[in-house]
Amino acid sequence: MSEKTDLPHPADDVPPPSYPGQVEGPADVEDSKMVVTYTTIAAAPVVHVVSYREGPVRVQCGQCNEEVVSTVSYKQGILTWLLCFLMCLFGCWLCCWIPFCVHGCKDIVHTCPKCGAILGKHSRV
Numbered sequence: 001m002s003e004k005t006d007l008p009h010p011a012d013d014v015p016p017p018s019y020p021g022q023v024e025g026p027a028d029v030e031d032s033k034m035v036v037t038y039t040t041i042a043a044a045p046v047v048h049v050v051s052y053r054e055g056p057v058r059v060q061c062g063q064c065n066e067e068v069v070s071t072v073s074y075k076q077g078i079l080t081w082l083l084c085f086l087m088c089l090f091g092c093w094l095c096c097w098i099p100f101c102v103h104g105c106k107d108i109v110h111t112c113p114k115c116g117a118i119l120g121k122h123s124r125v
């Protein structure tokens with residue numbers, strides 16, 4: 001039984017024969033110079049995109065520049081009036097005030113708890 005080894009063949013270490021016309025010697029000095037170029041890349045301003053949803057969000061107030069958790073309030077919006085109109089249209093005119101009492105039918109307004117500035121709105125439509 002003969003074992004196969006993964007050792008390289010002794011001929012692999014021998015450099016290939018030079019071709020006629022090939023000049024052996026030190027590499028070209030111009031090519032061997034290392035050129036280091038430093039490029040300064042200005043950091044882009046970080047823009048935080050906040051999506052205002054139903055719940056309060058942590059956001060930096062543009063008015064007082066403090067990081068706050070927004071206060072949520074509900075205001076009547078397009079959906080509120082649309083539902084009221086549809087209820088009147090289909091004969092439920094006695095119940096058409098209900099969308100004005102249901103938070104799920106109103107737009108959401110996020111305000112800053114410190115300065116009261118409006119940070120953003122979330123429309124239902």
Ligand SMILES: [Zn+2]
Pocket residue numbers: 061062063064065066112113114115116117
């Ligand atoms: Zn504020």
